[in-house]
Amino acid sequence: MGLNLRQAILDNVENHNKNQLQATIEDALESREEKMLPGLGVLFEMLWQEADENDRTLMLETLEESLARK
Structure with missing residues (x-):
């Protein structure tokens, strides 16, 4: 039996609303596991x-700035 980790993760958050997604993300970051x-x-x-391209550019700039502060 093969495990599709990506699908299992998507199934786990499939019906989450914005607040639940935020809590999931914050929990993952805070746990540092x-x-x-x-x-x-x-x-x-x-x-x-x-x-879109503008959002990707913003994400890349944010990542670049964050890495520069490390």
Whole structure:
């Protein structure tokens, strides 16, 4: 039996509203557990795929600035 991690993550948040999604993201960030990273990656993948060029540019600029502060 193969496990499709991406689909399992999407199934887990499928019917979440905005507040539930925010709580999920904040919990993952606050816990700092490595096992949460795939879920955040799947959410970022969805965000990236739905973003237009301006939103992608903003995300990249924000990431670049954040990395420069590290």
